[in-house]
Amino acid sequence: MCWLFFCNGISTVLNENEPILKLLRYSILLIALLLMAARWRGTLRAFAKGGLLWVFIGMMFVSLAWSISPSYTMDSLRGEVLPMTAFALYFASRFNIREQMQMVAITLGIGALLSLFYAIAIPSIGRHIGGQFDGAWKGIYAQKNNFSTTMTLTMLVFFVLSLVNRDRKERRLAIGGLLFSIALIILSTSRSGLIVFITMLIVVLISRMFRWQGRRSILILDVSSLVLLSLGAVLSVTWQSIVIGMGRDPTLSARTYIWSGSIQKIIQEPLLGYGRAAFWVPDSAPAWDVGALAYKGFVPAHAHNGFIDVALELGLVGLGLLVMSLIPTYIIALRRAYQAREPEDLWPFTFLTLMVISNMTETVLITRTSPYWVMYMVIFLSLRIWPKRTSREDFIAPTI
DSSP states (O other): OOEEEEHHHHHHHTOOOHHHHHHHHHHHHHHHHHHHHHHHHHHHHHHHTTTTHHHHHHHHHHGGTEEEEEHHHHIIIIIIIIHHHHHHHHHHHOOOOHHHHHHHHHHHHHHHHHHHHHHHHHHHHHHHOSSTTTTOOOSSSSSSHHHHHHHHHHHHHHHHHSSOOOOOHHHHHHHHHHHHHHHHHHHHHHHHHHHHHHHHHHHHHHHHHHOOOTHHHHHHHHHHHHHHHHHHHHHHHHHHHHHHHHTTTTTTHHHHHHHHHHHHHHHOOOOOOOOOOOSTTTTOOHHHHHHHTTTOOOOOOSSSHHHHHHHHHHHHHHHHHHHHHHHHHHHHHHHHHOOOOOOOHHHHHHHHHHHHHHHTOOOOSSEEEEEHHHHHHHHHHHHHHHHHOOOSSSSOOOOO
C-alpha cells in the first residue's frame, strides 16, 4: 500500500487527516530502515550503485541552507524525501524488476478499483461536484489531473505486462487492467492522459521494431527520429489550432503563463534555486508574482512542468545533476528494451519515456510525494543491480 500512499490516494480517503498521514509517513520510513538493516549487505550493494542519484538527493538536504521557506523545506525533507528514498532503496534492493512490476500493477489496480467504488458509491469523494470539472471522476485522488496521471501510470504497467508476457493468465489479467484504466481515464475527462498513452504506445511499438542488427537498425532509427522530429516541428507551429479544435484553452489552462513567470524566477536565482519544496508555498512572494501573472492572485500548486520545478527548487545545478543521472539511465534502459523478451526488459524504458513526456505539462517528478519520483529512484538502482535475465527461471545475483 506504500505505492497508494505515494500516489496521494490514501490522503483523500482519510480526508487529509494530518496526524494519521504523518504517522503513515514515518511508519514507512521506520519499516524500510528496519528491513534494510535486516539485509544490510544487499542494501549496501544497492546504495553503492546510487552515484549521481545520491548527489541530487543530497542537494535537496543542502538546499535547507538557502531555502526561502526553511520550515517547509525541513518538513518536506523529513516527511517526504526520507520516506520516499528509504522505500525506493529497499524496494530496488529487495525485489527484481519483474517482481517490482507485479507489485506495482497489483497496488495500482487496487487503487483503480477503489476509485471506481468511490466514484459510484460515494460521489462526494470520487467525483468533482460543481465548478469547472463538475462530474469528472477523481476516484481516491485529490483532483482529476492527479487521478489521470496515476491512471496513465497504471495503463502503462498493464500495457507492458500484456505486450511481451508469455504467461497467458497473467497476460489476460493485464489486458483487463489496461482496458479498465483506459475507461477510468475517459471518465476523468482528461484528454492529456489518453494523448500521453497514445504517444507512449507509438514509442513502444517503434522500439519493438529495433534489434541490434548493425546498419539496418541504425537506418531505421535515423529515419524514425527524422519522422518524429518533423512531426514535432509541425506541432510546434500548429499546436494552438489543434488545442482550440479539441475545445481546450490555447494557453493549456494558463500553463504558458506559469511557465513564463517561473522561468523569470529561475533567471533571478539561476544556480541553486529557492530550496526544496520552498517555492510554491502560501507565503512565498516569488510564487505570488507568478500567480498574479497566471491567475491574478491565485498561487498554483506547481509549475505544471517537472523540469522547471526542479530548476525552481535546486537551480540549474540541480537540474543538471538530474539530467546527468537520467541520460545514462535512459541509455541502459533503451539497450535493454531493444532485446526485450520479458516484461521487465521493456518496463524501465517505457516508464522513463512516460516520465519525461508527463513532466512536460505536469509536475510528476519531485512534487511533494510522487510515485513517479519513487519509481525513478527504483529504476535507476534496479538497472544497475539487477542484470538482464539470462534464463526464464532466475536472475543472476548482483556482484561487486
